[in-house]
Amino acid sequence: MIAFERVSKRYPEGHDALTEVSFRVESDEMVFLTGHSGAGKSTLLKLIMLMERPTRGQVTVNGHTLNTLRPGRIPQLRREIGVVFQNHQLLFDRTVYDNVALPLMISGYSHREIGRRVRAALDKVGLLAREKAMPVTLSGGEQQRVGIARAVVNKPSLLLADEPTGNLDPALSAEIMQLFEQFNQVGVTVLIASHDLPLISRLHHRILTLRQGRLIAQGGTGS
Amino acid sequence: MSAGASQSRTRLLGRLQSWRAHHVHSARDSLSRLRGSPFSSVMTLLVIGIALALPVGMNVALENARSVSVNWDSPAQISLFLRAEVSEDAASSLAERLSRRGDVADVRLVTRQQALSEFRQLSGFGDVLANLEDNPLPNLLLVTPAPAALDGARMGLLRSSLEGEAGVERAVLDMEWVQRLNALVALSQRIVTALGLTLALGVLLVIGNTIRLAIENRREEIVVVKLVGGSDAFVRRPFLYTGFWYGLGGAIIAWLVVTLTLWYLHGPLSALALLYQSDFVLSGLGFAGSLLLLCTGALLGLVGAWVAVARHLSAIEPR
Numbered sequence: 001m002i003a004f005e006r007v008s009k010r011y012p013e014g015h016d017a018l019t020e021v022s023f024r025v026e027s028d029e030m031v032f033l034t035g036h037s038g039a040g041k042s043t044l045l046k047l048i049m050l051m052e053r054p055t056r057g058q059v060t061v062n063g064h065t066l067n068t069l070r071p072g073r074i075p076q077l078r079r080e081i082g083v084v085f086q087n088h089q090l091l092f093d094r095t096v097y098d099n100v101a102l103p104l105m106i107s108g109y110s111h112r113e114i115g116r117r118v119r120a121a122l123d124k125v126g127l128l129a130r131e132k133a134m135p136v137t138l139s140g141g142e143q144q145r146v147g148i149a150r151a152v153v154n155k156p157s158l159l160l161a162d163e164p165t166g167n168l169d170p171a172l173s174a175e176i177m178q179l180f181e182q183f184n185q186v187g188v189t190v191l192i193a194s195h196d197l198p199l200i201s202r203l204h205h206r207i208l209t210l211r212q213g214r215l216i217a218q219g220g221t222g223s
Numbered sequence: 224m225s226a227g228a229s230q231s232r233t234r235l236l237g238r239l240q241s242w243r244a245h246h247v248h249s250a251r252d253s254l255s256r257l258r259g260s261p262f263s264s265v266m267t268l269l270v271i272g273i274a275l276a277l278p279v280g281m282n283v284a285l286e287n288a289r290s291v292s293v294n295w296d297s298p299a300q301i302s303l304f305l306r307a308e309v310s311e312d313a314a315s316s317l318a319e320r321l322s323r324r325g326d327v328a329d330v331r332l333v334t335r336q337q338a339l340s341e342f343r344q345l346s347g348f349g350d351v352l353a354n355l356e357d358n359p360l361p362n363l364l365l366v367t368p369a370p371a372a373l374d375g376a377r378m379g380l381l382r383s384s385l386e387g388e389a390g391v392e393r394a395v396l397d398m399e400w401v402q403r404l405n406a407l408v409a410l411s412q413r414i415v416t417a418l419g420l421t422l423a424l425g426v427l428l429v430i431g432n433t434i435r436l437a438i439e440n441r442r443e444e445i446v447v448v449k450l451v452g453g454s455d456a457f458v459r460r461p462f463l464y465t466g467f468w469y470g471l472g473g474a475i476i477a478w479l480v481v482t483l484t485l486w487y488l489h490g491p492l493s494a495l496a497l498l499y500q501s502d503f504v505l506s507g508l509g510f511a512g513s514l515l516l517l518c519t520g521a522l523l524g525l526v527g528a529w530v531a532v533a534r535h536l537s538a539i540e541p542r
Contacts, residue, residue: 049450051541079452089447103451105248108241150451 001027001158001189002048007057009043009213017043019213021057025191027157030184032200033193035210041193044210045162048191049081050074062158079107082151082188086163088143090135096122096146097131103154121149125179141172148176152183159183161192165199173199245460253464256437257472267433267469271520272476274426278419279508279516280481285415287505289408301382302395303364309390311335314362317390321366326381329367335360361392423523426473430466430527437465438535450541458536463528470524474517481508 002025009018018040025031033041046052047059050066059066062080069077082103090099100121104114122128125145135143144164151159161180165173173196181203184190194200200207209217257264305314311334322330333341338360343352368381378396386394438445448458485507496503508516 049541051450075449075452075454075457077452078450083450089443089450091444091447093444102448105245106448106451106453106457108238108245110237110241111244154451 001025001029001062002191003058003060004044004047005058005060007047007054007059009040009047009052010055016213018047018054018210021210021213021215023208023215023218025189027189028184028187030181030190030205031192032203032205032207033191033210034195034197034200034207037195039210040213041195041210042162045083045160045191045193048160049083050077075106079103079154080156080158082154082156082159084144084147084151084159084161084164086166088135088147090143090146090150092135094134095131096127096133096135096138099135099146100131100149100153103150107154117153117155118149121153124152124182125149140167141176144168144176145179148179152188157187157189159188159190161190161194163194164192165194165196170199177203245457249461249464250467253461254468256465257468267429268472268476270429271426271469271473271524272480274422274429275473275477275516275520276480278415278422279477280484281411281415281418283481283485283506283508283512285408285411288404288411290506291503301366301368301378301385303366303385303388303391304393304395305362305364305390306392307361309362311362313390314364317388318364321364321385321388326369326371326377327366328369331365331367333363333365335362338363423519426470426520426523427527427530430469430524431531433469434462434466434528434531435535437462438531438539442539445536445539446541449539455536459532462532462536463525466524466526466528466531467521468524470527471517471521473524474520477520478508478513478516 002023004021004023007018007021008016010016021040021044033044035041043052047054047066048061050069054067061077064073064077066077091102097118100118101114104117109117119128119131122131125148127142127145127149130138130142135146138146144167148164151161159180164180165176168176177192177199180190180192192200206219207217208215305317309317311332314334315332318330318332321327335358339352339358342360366381366385368378371377382394382396385391445458485505489505492503492505
């Protein structure tokens with residue numbers, strides 16, 4: 001599903017964010033990406049989303065060779081990937097329903113199909129009753145769940161999350177991780193960047209560890 | 224038809240429907256956003272409306288002036304002032320002879336008596352004229368050239384040929400002021416065109432700037448839309464519709480301004496035309512002109528928005 005081959009990323013100001021990173025994530029796998037802040041987790045996710053392009057090396061995602069992907073094809077790639085952000089990236093001038101419906105509107109689903117899928121996604125994250133609410137009226141955990149509903153509403157084959165539990169207390173964090181595991185169980189490949197080692201080491205999935213832009217460990221479940 | 228082809232056709236149909244749905248959604252959404260900030264929207268619409276109304280109004284005025292000058296143009300005449308010693312009988316036989324010429328359509332004799340009474344009636348100098356011992360006016364022949372002789376050079380030739388006739392004191396071609404008016408109208412036309420182009424550029428800039436601000440205000444939304452796979456066309460669409468509405472709305476205001484101004488001028492102008500015994504009727508924009516104005520406004524809006532979107536949207540990328 002994801003393959004990095006000797007990928008390096010140097011930002012224009014000369015900072016080396018990633019150096020010679022190689023790894024694979026197979027379909028249906030759930031993998032954590034960890035490391036201190038500044039270790040290169042966000043850069044790695046941005047390379048998968050084509051928010052950045054690598055300086056050297058090759059990235060393959062869901063059969064797309066990203067190095068040769070034309071800018072006009074980037075929207076198509078992003079529609080195949082669901083993304084959850086630490087700061088939710090919700091639109092505060094529209095309802096929960098409209099926020100979750102956005103990817104479906106972009107992909108051009110019919111009105112009826114959008115309604116069906118949005119309610120299914122909201123039901124999945126336990127927010128079906130709040131579809132008409134504005135995001136400001138929701139708690140942090142609820143906002144994050146709206147972000148997750150938006151990420152999965154398009155039934156992507158790959159789900160990325162950047163510090164999805166960053167602002168949440170341990171109990172809520174565990175709940176959110178459980179949600180990701182449920183999606184993984186129905187066949188979605190999941191890659192989660194998180195520095196919450198105590199939490200992710202309990203969950204028995206493969207952990208990729210970055211330190212100063214280099215991949216220092218990529219095997220081993222927490223067990 | 225194979226199942227695959229039928230399926231891909233259904234998919235194409237579905238995409239077409241959703242494409243149309245997003246157009247409808249963008250059009251409605253951008254319109255309701257304009258209504259959401261009525262004060263600034265109305266200000267912008269007024270600026271666009273006034274900028275469009277100026278050249279359009281001047282153009283209507285010019286069209287009317289031209290229709291007047293066309294009415295004056297056709298009866299171009301050459302006045303032949305005959306020598307004082309030429310009698311009325313001689314004048315009428317000269318008139319008959321001249322009217323047989325190929326380049327003359329018609330000759331009308333105005334006798335000294337007719338001329339005097341006409342002058343007395345129109346000039347208001349009746350009392351003064353009554354005191355004159357003797358009629359100072361000569362007999363006059365009004366020569367209407369044949370249509371083939373109507374252009375400037377041939378009229379000149381005809382005039383000098385007529386002046387060479389025995390008994391003719393002077394031949395006056397009274398067209399110069401018509402030519403001057405035509406030259407003035409042509410010059411004004413150029414000025415209106417230049418002004419129109421300048422103001423159209425102004426409208427483009429106003430709309431471009433308005434769209435730039437709208438893009439800036441919705442920066443976060445654009446980032447999110449691009450992150451979840453929105454294409455450039457998808458992001459662009461609502462802004463293009465905003466420009467379209469501004470252009471169309473401004474054109475409607477311009478139409479109202481021009482129409483109301485014409486209505487306001489109609490009364491005094493009719494009175495003036497009546498004084499000149501003219502059947503002049505003030506003509507407005509008409510259906511074609513109105514349609515052209517609305518289309519031009521909408522097009523200017525679209526182009527202005529397109530320029531702004533092309534310049535500013537690509538700069539907003541998720542980071």
